[in-house]
Amino acid sequence: MKSSEINNISIKQYLAEKGILPVKDRGYYGMYHSPFREDHNASLKVEYNMNIWYDFGTGEGGSLIDLVMKMNNSTFYQASTMLEKEHSNRSSFSFQGNNYPFAEIQTKQNSVICIQKVQPLTNPALIKYLQERKIDIKIAKDCCSEIHYLVGGKHYFAVGFKNDSGGYELRNKYFKGCTSKDITSVKHDRDHCQLFEGFMDYLTYLTIKNLQRPAVDLIVLNSLTNLPKIKQTLSTYRTISAFLDNDKAGKNALEQIRSLGIEIIDHSIYYNQYKDLNEFYTHSNMQRQEQGYVFVNENPCSARHL
Numbered sequence: 001m002k003s004s005e006i007n008n009i010s011i012k013q014y015l016a017e018k019g020i021l022p023v024k025d026r027g028y029y030g031m032y033h034s035p036f037r038e039d040h041n042a043s044l045k046v047e048y049n050m051n052i053w054y055d056f057g058t059g060e061g062g063s064l065i066d067l068v069m070k071m072n073n074s075t076f077y078q079a080s081t082m083l084e085k086e087h088s089n090r091s092s093f094s095f096q097g098n099n100y101p102f103a104e105i106q107t108k109q110n111s112v113i114c115i116q117k118v119q120p121l122t123n124p125a126l127i128k129y130l131q132e133r134k135i136d137i138k139i140a141k142d143c144c145s146e147i148h149y150l151v152g153g154k155h156y157f158a159v160g161f162k163n164d165s166g167g168y169e170l171r172n173k174y175f176k177g178c179t180s181k182d183i184t185s186v187k188h189d190r191d192h193c194q195l196f197e198g199f200m201d202y203l204t205y206l207t208i209k210n211l212q213r214p215a216v217d218l219i220v221l222n223s224l225t226n227l228p229k230i231k232q233t234l235s236t237y238r239t240i241s242a243f244l245d246n247d248k249a250g251k252n253a254l255e256q257i258r259s260l261g262i263e264i265i266d267h268s269i270y271y272n273q274y275k276d277l278n279e280f281y282t283h284s285n286m287q288r289q290e291q292g293y294v295f296v297n298e299n300p301c302s303a304r305h306l
Contacts, residue, residue: 029046053067197253246274
């Protein structure tokens, strides 16, 4: 059985066979308790039509094979062999889509997300999505691309933010995923670095400050799981301005960085009533609009703070 055929096996079906059922089932997606960690909030999302999963608690996701690798702490080969043994003797199994009559490019080997086209950001639906997140569109167009990709033979599009491996973080109103897991960094050889957990917070910061590019070194983690790989890089800086989420994972990440003996400026205290910087900024704009005026490039925190 080819890996593309294995990845066509329904994740929903696979989890059900393991006795793992969705806590919430919305027809086209389901929310599950993560099968590989303690999870009281049902934070693992399975997109049924796209046949991919994403764990909001760890920032990880991918295809069925990725899920099996994670659940069994196994290699790609071991996970593939395991799935082949379980399904090869069946006369039929649930397919997410047709076989892939196209070359897989840009994504990691055997990834279910297959990029077809990378172009400037113009799609009205994506523009509207960014406007809803209160992101300056000129800044978004400068930092991001419009990505068209296939999943299970179906076409999708999303805002793409390129990482250092050449892959993309993908976002639209209904999907959050990536083609590869890596950081995005910009070097100016400074002794100060700005550290963001996700690229929406980075775009929010640029919007608040009305900047097209950072003036200092920059690292966008794109997932907290990327933190261990950059600890040595972080240790070369004198100070770090951290814009991480106001949750347990974000606070744990701050403590890990502090343990390196680096001076940290924790900016999350200025949006501590919100999950992250973008949620804070979006809420601030909504409040201003309700009062009869628009909050666009005005800084909700003082320039001294940010």
